[in-house]
Amino acid sequence: MNKYIFIIALLVLFPNTSLASQSLIEHLTGRILLQVENKGEAWFVHPSNLKKYYLGRPADAYNIMKYFGIGITNYDLERIPIGLIDGLDSDGDGLSDDLEQAIETNPQEIDSDGDGYIDGDEVNNNYSPNNKDKYNIDTNFSQVNAGRIFLQTQKNGQAWYINPADAKRYYLGKPTDAFKIMQKLGLGVRNNDLDKIISDTINLPAEELQPSEKTIETIKEKRERLGMQNTDLQPNNQTNNTAIKVLHNTASAIRRTDKKSVSQYFSPELKKAIDYTMDFLDDDGILAFSNIFSALKFEKQDDNKKIYSTEIYFGLGGYNIDYSVVLEKQEDGDWLIISL
Ligand SMILES: [Ca+2]
Ligand SMILES: [Ca+2]
Ligand SMILES: [Ca+2]
Numbered sequence: 001m002n003k004y005i006f007i008i009a010l011l012v013l014f015p016n017t018s019l020a021s022q023s024l025i026e027h028l029t030g031r032i033l034l035q036v037e038n039k040g041e042a043w044f045v046h047p048s049n050l051k052k053y054y055l056g057r058p059a060d061a062y063n064i065m066k067y068f069g070i071g072i073t074n075y076d077l078e079r080i081p082i083g084l085i086d087g088l089d090s091d092g093d094g095l096s097d098d099l100e101q102a103i104e105t106n107p108q109e110i111d112s113d114g115d116g117y118i119d120g121d122e123v124n125n126n127y128s129p130n131n132k133d134k135y136n137i138d139t140n141f142s143q144v145n146a147g148r149i150f151l152q153t154q155k156n157g158q159a160w161y162i163n164p165a166d167a168k169r170y171y172l173g174k175p176t177d178a179f180k181i182m183q184k185l186g187l188g189v190r191n192n193d194l195d196k197i198i199s200d201t202i203n204l205p206a207e208e209l210q211p212s213e214k215t216i217e218t219i220k221e222k223r224e225r226l227g228m229q230n231t232d233l234q235p236n237n238q239t240n241n242t243a244i245k246v247l248h249n250t251a252s253a254i255r256r257t258d259k260k261s262v263s264q265y266f267s268p269e270l271k272k273a274i275d276y277t278m279d280f281l282d283d284d285g286i287l288a289f290s291n292i293f294s295a296l297k298f299e300k301q302d303d304n305k306k307i308y309s310t311e312i313y314f315g316l317g318g319y320n321i322d323y324s325v326v327l328e329k330q331e332d333g334d335w336l337i338i339s340l
Helices: 003-013 021-028 058-067 097-103 119-124 139-144 175-185 206-232 243-255 259-263 268-280 283-295
Strands: 032-035 041-045 052-054 070-072 149-152 158-163 168-171 187-189 297-302 305-314 319-329 335-339
Touching: 032 175, 041 058, 058 149, 058 158, 058 175, 097 168, 158 175, 168 175, 175 283, 187 283, 243 259, 243 283, 243 305, 243 319, 243 335, 259 268, 268 283, 268 335, 283 305
Parallel strands: 032 187, 070 149, 187 305
Antiparallel strands: 032 041, 041 052, 149 158, 158 168, 297 305, 305 319, 319 335
């Protein structure tokens, strides 16, 4: 039994065992949880009252996160390191256009302040991409505020989520960004464990919910369209996929239980194990497996390899497993998953 099948078997087959509810809740405080035994529904565990809130549809998620937001000055906000999430990056400097808008760098210029260091590198090393200064990072302050949502009161109320997993701030630009954050920063959790957290609801003002309805339609349409394209694509016209796109396509193919599409993203050595696993998993297992791929986030890279990882939470014993996959760039420019 290889490592991968072992992990999936654990996730799917093993019943939850006793775990002190209080320590579980503390562990999940401020986190976004993905209900892996269902359809990956997302929840937010409030960092102060320790109750869980259903994040529902993408646009609702955004409004709920904003509802919990508290004001912060620019000075304090800049004490928290910036976390990066993949998104449209027009100039290819590693920062998404939305993030560049929020931190007031130029989304069409890789080196906004012209100091010879590109915007993404400066942010990654806690330098301001706007001037020669270094951000005044305060790790303790970041950790104390883990799980909080801050609204930038000295600007236009931009919302930031402090991810407890890495104590970095993630920009909640638009409803679609909040949705991406759920997918990427969310921690898979079993129903038994989710049930131990008291549920609460909030009543959002009607005017906040109104515009979101439209956005949902757009996302839905977009996803359906992309899903159809994925089905139609043949292996030989999928050239120059980026590594993250391969992971997203893998997640989507697993969700559709499209075995043939799934195996094309894996190296020849892994194809057999993947085929076997796809046969072996039941519906819940398929969802859990695809959610793992959706949750993977970039960790590091060298020349032609990239490593993506995520945490998987196990009710059994109540611990997290760091799970990572390695992708390798092929001669034709495509990325393949070579290790699980
Ligand atoms: Ca950019
Ligand atoms: Ca830029
Ligand atoms: Ca610069």
